[in-house]
Amino acid sequence: MANPQNTATLQRNAKAAPQTNSMAIIAPLAGWFLPGLGHFIQRRWIRGLLLMAAIFTMFFAGLGMQGKVYLFNTGDLLDILGFVGDIGVGALYFIARMMDWGIGNIHRAVADYGTKYIVVAGLLNIIAAVDAHHIAIGKKQ
């Protein structure tokens, strides 16, 4: 004979499961689209704010140093990887493309640092999005 308490627990878990699964997809996508958003929608306010601040700072500091924003390309391997890194920053990349930021000629040696800043901002955002996924599936608090 089934224990009523266990049955109630199973029913609760069955109801909770679809929500957890959807969050496991939504959180990393939101985190990719806007840095920190994947944590915000899971009520990790401080973590989200710190991630957002770090990634925004890197991205805009890179632009400020006149770094290059890579366009989609199928040429040099390093240019392809640069594009993959840049696209990791989500909406900021598309805003930068729309505003024509990061496409001017490089006049200073520090601009190369800026290019790396922009790529690394994208890569860090991917790490943050994976972290949001881990929180959603319960692997992390």
Add this chain to the structure above:
Amino acid sequence: MTLELSHFNAALLFALCASTVFGISQRNTPRDMFRYGAYCFALFIGGVLVAAWVMWAIKH
């Protein structure tokens, strides 16, 4: 919008931002996050200083 940073300041800013993300994403509790972030920051800056002195030694 132009940002004028020296090489060392650029390395400091990079280390600060990367350490923040590493600390938050690689540890579970706030205390461990802070400690790991500080550890990464120290390694970044330590690595920069060591590399700088190695390059100085090679040049001289």
